Amino acid sequence: MKVNAKKVLMLTKISKSYQNNLVINNFSLDFNYGDSVGIIGKNGSGKSTILKISCGLLKPDSGNVLLMGKSFDSTEDGLLIKSRMGVVLHEDMLYPQLTVFENLNFYSKILGIKNVNTKIEELSTLLNLSDYLKISVSKLSNGNKKRVSFAKSLLNDPDILFADEPESNLDDNGKEIVSKIFNDRRKRGLTNFFSTHSEIFLEKCSNQLINLKDFENA
Amino acid sequence: MLNWFKVLSILIKKDIKIEFQTKETLVTLCLFGLLIITVFSLSTENNSLINQNFGAGILWSSVIFAGSIAMVKFFYHEEQNKTLQSLLVMPVPSELILFSKSIVFFIFLSISEIIIFLISSVLFNLNIFSLKLILGCIVFNIGYSVVGSFFGVISSKSSSKEILLTMLLIPIITPILMFIIATTNDVIRSELNSNFQTWLGLGISFDIIFLTLMSYLFGKILED
Structure with a gap:
């Protein structure tokens, strides 16, 4: 834009x-x-x-x-x-009750992204998150939460x-x-x-x- | 950008999904509500005169207090995890955040009321199920959920959120509280010549005024 x-x-x-x-x-x-x-x-x-x-x-x-x-x-x-735009702050700003995939899926839908699954797969590969997609955010380490937060901010290629x-x-x-x-x-x-x-x-x-x-x- | 209804449905689905996993809001609503009516039922010793005179008050005080506690829990996570901030940097109109929260709380409140009323009708030997009360509950629940969601978000930042929410919420919902108690009294006492239509008009007016006012103020408050 x-x-x-x-x-x-x-x-x-x-x-x-x-x-x-x-x-x-x-x-x-x-x-x-x-x-x-x-x-x-x-x-x-x-x-x-x-x-x-x-x-x-x-x-x-x-x-x-x-x-x-x-x-x-x-x-x-x-x-x-x-x-x-994309935003990554100190706080991970993720829903700890949901899995990594559910979080990324939710934000993708809010951003109106087409081919959500492909986008999530692409970002999770880039940020080494593929193994964590089905894991609840509350169970992730702080470092991995930060990676998910990054993935979230890059969903719309801001x-x-x-x-x-x-x-x-x-x-x-x-x-x-x-x-x-x-x-x-x-x-x-x-x-x-x-x-x-x-x-x-x-x-x-x-x-x-x-x-x-x-x-x-x- | 997505249309508003689609965004609203995505927000609602997310909150319902979280509730299915945690079960916090619904369990809190039902548990506290049932606890209060059980204590009252023990003290009234199934005296039909007391039940008829104070039944509506007992029922609605249990709903209001359980609702206030559940509402604090409902918003606490958003504040704790800063997910509200996350929504504010997304292309989501702030009104939709309020609407989605209100709709989800409306659903949970309605489910808990069905359970509380069912148990109450047995404990207090009251016949309270009528179309009039269902209509009254819908109008009350809309007003309570909208005003509660508004103050829930504001008070979630405070360290004494439980007290603050109750202090802000109850004085403001007094008109619809009077409406629903009057309606419940009519139903319990099977009064035919009541002012239901006048009360219903008041309840609907309250909902329209506060839905408009709160959705306007919500965006302004979040900005600040």
């Missing part, structure tokens, strides 16, 4: 505070389709908040968010944007993928798979926007770096 906008994400003068604690002050950012943007900063610097504002989970106190040229303020545009510390909880093989996914997506002109504490991961997966330290006194 490449709409008439060169910039895939535009954050303009965003501010956000929790109670009286100002976390983000007058923050602006934009990047193009096909960019892989990594955001770093110390704990509590607002990385997750910026990601959540960018994907529409949080509303900024002030400022504008434009994703693929559209705003979350309009319900119709909001739904259109959401159908073309134009933009938001990931909050995507490498956390993953073993070396998992990190390798995720960095490969990020790089493949970039090669295909798709966008990644992620936060991380790992400089190695940042180096492997991003072509643009945002250090929140640079914005502290802005």
Whole structure:
């Protein structure tokens, strides 16, 4: 869904505070389709908040968010944007009572994906989840939950993928798979926007770096 | 994008599937409801006068309290696993989340009422099954499920969710609670000259007003 906008994400003068604690002050950012943007900063610097504002989970106190040229303020545009983005957060955001397959099947149907079984098979092979499809999510390790969460976020082959510390909880093989996914997506002109504490991961997966330290006194 | 009815049916099927696996909401509803009416039945010693005068109150207090406890459980998992957040980044209109939760809770509440009423009719020796009461229950259950689902989502973030939900829910549902108790009293006492139509009008108006209001406010609250 490449709409008439060169910039895939535009954050303009965003501010956000929790109670009286100002976390983000007058923050602006934009990047193009096909960019892989990594955001770093110390704990509590607002990385997750910026990601959540960018994907529409949080509303900024002030400022504008434009994703693929559209705003979350309009319900119709909001739904259109959401159908073309993927989100991986700290929490796995899965139904622990359901199996891996049932979770992926549910989200596939919500996203209106055709050939659901083929898509799930493809993603489970990519993320080494084939053996776990019939297992309840509650019985998975944190690393495998993260993989399922990734599979869920990739179901619609999103134009933009938001990931909050995507490498956390993953073993070396998992990190390798995720960095490969990020790089493949970039090669295909798709966008990644992620936060991380790992400089190695940042180096492997991003072509643009945002250090929140640079914005502290802005 | 999918049409609303399809998304709604996917959301409902998911919640019913989860309930079939955990059986938490339905079991809580039936268990607490039956526990309350059993305690009351022991104290009234099958006195028909007490049963006729207080039967409706006993029945509906058991449904309301069991419903409040079950509702907390129903929403707790969504908050605990952040699955509500997950739905918010999906192309799902927020109203549909409220509608699906309300419909599923309506189904569970209706099933539990059938069981509670069946047992109550035996324990209290009451003849309560009538078309009037069925219609009343449908109207009540819609209002209770919509308002309960709305406050269930809000209170699920609170550490004292049980108290908060009950404090918010019961004052607001007072009009439909009055309606259903009046209807049940009419049925128990077999009163012919009742104000059923007036009460029914009030109940239906409550449902329409709160369904509209809650679906509008739900999206706004989730945004914040």
